[in-house]
Amino acid sequence: MIAYRSLRVALLGGGSVGAQVARSLLEDRDELAHRVGASLDLIGIAVRDVDAKRSVDLPRELLTTDAERLILGADVVIELMGGIEPARTYILQALNSGADVVTGNKALLATHGPELFAAAEQVGAQLYYEAAVGGAIPIIRPLRESLAGDRVKRILGIVNGTTNYILDRMDTQGDSLEDALATAQELGLAEANPSADVDGYDAAQKAAILASLAFHTEVSVDDVHREGITAVTAAQIASAAHSGHVVKLLAICERLIDPDSGVEGVSVRVYPAMVPRSHPLAAVHGANNAVFVEAEAAGALMFYGAGAGGVETSSAVLGDLVSLARRHVVGGPGLTESKHAGLPVLEIGKATTRYAVTLDVIDEPGVLATIAGVFAEHGVSVETVEQSVATATPGGESTAILVIGTHGAREAALAATVADLAANRVVARVASVLRVEGA
Numbered sequence: 001m002i003a004y005r006s007l008r009v010a011l012l013g014g015g016s017v018g019a020q021v022a023r024s025l026l027e028d029r030d031e032l033a034h035r036v037g038a039s040l041d042l043i044g045i046a047v048r049d050v051d052a053k054r055s056v057d058l059p060r061e062l063l064t065t066d067a068e069r070l071i072l073g074a075d076v077v078i079e080l081m082g083g084i085e086p087a088r089t090y091i092l093q094a095l096n097s098g099a100d101v102v103t104g105n106k107a108l109l110a111t112h113g114p115e116l117f118a119a120a121e122q123v124g125a126q127l128y129y130e131a132a133v134g135g136a137i138p139i140i141r142p143l144r145e146s147l148a149g150d151r152v153k154r155i156l157g158i159v160n161g162t163t164n165y166i167l168d169r170m171d172t173q174g175d176s177l178e179d180a181l182a183t184a185q186e187l188g189l190a191e192a193n194p195s196a197d198v199d200g201y202d203a204a205q206k207a208a209i210l211a212s213l214a215f216h217t218e219v220s221v222d223d224v225h226r227e228g229i230t231a232v233t234a235a236q237i238a239s240a241a242h243s244g245h246v247v248k249l250l251a252i253c254e255r256l257i258d259p260d261s262g263v264e265g266v267s268v269r270v271y272p273a274m275v276p277r278s279h280p281l282a283a284v285h286g287a288n289n290a291v292f293v294e295a296e297a298a299g300a301l302m303f304y305g306a307g308a309g310g311v312e313t314s315s316a317v318l319g320d321l322v323s324l325a326r327r328h329v330v331g332g333p334g335l336t337e338s339k340h341a342g343l344p345v346l347e348i349g350k351a352t353t354r355y356a357v358t359l360d361v362i363d364e365p366g367v368l369a370t371i372a373g374v375f376a377e378h379g380v381s382v383e384t385v386e387q388s389v390a391t392a393t394p395g396g397e398s399t400a401i402l403v404i405g406t407h408g409a410r411e412a413a414l415a416a417t418v419a420d421l422a423a424n425r426v427v428a429r430v431a432s433v434l435r436v437e438g439a
């Protein structure tokens with residue numbers, strides 16, 4: 001047996017991911033030592049309660065409630081507690097004492113990333129976070145390293161498994177949103193309070209992290225336009241299916257020329273959108289995640305797999321740990337965060353998207369012309385129009401359903417069109433406005 005030098009590893013958090021990381025560190029000790037060229041010695045696991053029941057039995061002598069003391073004796077700190085505080089303070093403490101850090105904490109990175117990366121750079125420490133986006137799926141390293149010589153133009157990501165599960169059930173089983181959410185909760189996918197997932201907060205955090213890396217620009221979660229899935233109806237899903245689309249909650253990061261100033265910026269947004277069934281993202285079912293990257297030289301790439309799960313996510317954490325530990329052994333500076341481009345983050349009104357607008361209209365001569373006129377007035381070009389059979393309302397009026405597909409239009413122009421349509425006498429109801437992406 002080769003006598004390796006020892007790297008002291010402190011683990012903060014022994015929950016769903018942390019416990020699996022601890023198990024691998026203990027069970028695969030020799031193999032990991034060969035891969036790293038140093039032995040990874042788990043010196044302790046900081047938990048809230050050493051007597052709590054866990055999915056994996058962790059050696060009692062490793063458990064401690066004194067995280068600060070544990071950090072002081074470590075070469076590498078793995079933060080898997082989640083949340084902003086005390087995770088932020090602990091990571092800063094670790095970096096400032098010269099330790100390298102692995103974290104999966106998207107909430108923290110999307111709000112305090114620049115502060116953490118600056119602290120790491122100041123002391124030449126490394127900060128890795130593959131688990132923060134797409135769980136087990138390698139996407140941070142590909143953006144940070146593999147595509148470092150290319151120019152990413154756009155990312156379309158399904159980065160929240162819970163909402164993808166819900167929308168997939170609505171599409172494949174015909175469930176209502178409420179029923180699909182209840183099933184996701186029964187399966188332990190969605191929390192009792194599902195807001196972080198269904199309101200798009202989790203996806204927005206991941207979008208901020210992806211955009212920062214892809215565009216070499218600091219993007220915070222506050223810069224991300226966010227719409228969740230709570231307003232998506234079974235009727236919208238059925239109507240999307242009818243036109244060969246599927247509805248997905250997308251995290252969209254794209255380079256954009258500001259239509260007003262002509263200056264390049266980025267647009268980062270999360271919302272449910274119709275995706276053509278022929279697009280690779282349409283085939284992402286259940287709670288899986290996928291990130292579709294369009295780069296100038298590489299073309300279209302898709303990264304697909306398990307976006308969550310303790311065992312699966314531990315793979316990403318261990319991959320980071322091995323990479324960072326190798327560098328720790330060899331010495332030299334770690335990867336620093338590249339933010340030199342400093343592109344402005346443009347508000348959603350400057351983005352261009354295609355739309356499907358569904359209207360209940362009065363069925364009388366000239367209505368189609370009136371509606372086409374409203375679109376034309378705002379410079380929104382109509383690509384397709386579909387009218388379905390007229391029905392009589394309880395008031396005796398005849399109505400028809402119109403589904404209007406637009407060419408690419410500015411968000412602001414579309415919003416003004418919809419407001420005018422809603423106020424028009426011939427429109428009984430704007431039944432649905434959904435964006436179309438990936439076409």
Ligand SMILES: NC(=O)c1ccc[n+]([C@@H]2O[C@H](COP(=O)([O-])OP(=O)(O)OC[C@H]3O[C@@H](n4cnc5c(N)ncnc54)[C@H](O)[C@@H]3O)[C@@H](O)[C@H]2O)c1
Pocket residue numbers: 012013014015016017018046047048049067079080081082083085086104105106107131132133134135307308309310313
């Ligand atoms: N679970 C997943 O599938 C998944 C996927 C990707 C990323 N992540 C991220 O990984 C991190 C961990 O997630 P998880 O699912 O394992 O969470 P979890 O809730 O299962 O575990 C968190 C652990 O941290 C401990 N903890 C929390 N605050 C603490 C404190 N102040 N002091 C000591 N211990 C404390 C808790 O007791 C618990 O053991 C989070 O940032 C999460 O966003 C999780």
Ligand SMILES: N[C@@H](CCO)C(=O)O
Pocket residue numbers: 135159160161162163189197202307308
């Ligand atoms: N709640 C998240 C877990 C992984 O970040 C999801 O549903 O994808």
Ligand code: NA
Pocket residue numbers: 130131132133134135136137138139140316
């Ligand atoms: Na990942």
